[in-house]
Amino acid sequence: MKLAGDNWRVASDPETRSRSSLAAAHAFTLIEIMIVVGLIAILMSVSIPAFVSAQNKQPMRTALQGVMEACATARAQAILRGSMVELRIRPQDYTFDVAPTGASPSPSSGGARPEPKAGDGHAVFSVKLPTEVGIEELAINFQLLKDAEAVGVRFRPNGTSDEFTVVLRSLHGELRKITLDPVTARADYEVMR
DSSP: OOOHHHHHHHHHOHHHHHHHHHHHHTSOOHHHHHHHHHHHHHHHHHHHHHHHHHHHHHHHHHHHHHHHHHHHHHHHHHHHHTSOEEEEEETTTTEEEEEEOOOOOOGGGTOOOOOOOTTTTSOSEEEEOOTTEEEEEEEETTEEOTTOSOEEEEEOTTSOBOOEEEEEEETTSOEEEEEEETTTTEEEEEEOO
16 A cells, blocks of 8 residues: 555655656657648748749750750761761751761862761751740741751851751740851850740
């Protein structure tokens, strides 16, 4: 049988008191758990729209990178081969192909005339725009050619090219204008929207 004094002794025992306070110090209260859940909800509500927005911009980035790489490849191939290379564009298919023309530079340009190699005329690089991206405008040497079946931008071995402008539009309303500097044949882009 326990006496009232025994209960007092148990509660005042330092070892028992430290074990019970130690157990209470390691537990989470309901309020602490609810605060953590609330913070996670706030972080998710902020980060999900940013993630979705980043995913919506991916097709335009892919298209922009592909066209810029096609222009750089055409320029490099023309210089390395010592002959004209063409960036062939099929606006209806949204494809860009880099292919040697086999044409040697004219004697007035002072370049060497290498022999055509096997496989010349076949694409050395190809890119197709993602389905979410289309061609809004296409101009070569200041002629609008968006509705043409196939067009070509010539890159010369001396590092020059035709004048070229293409505007890409995504389904999300993004517009990117890619231009080619005819003196250096280097591509640059501009964010229009």
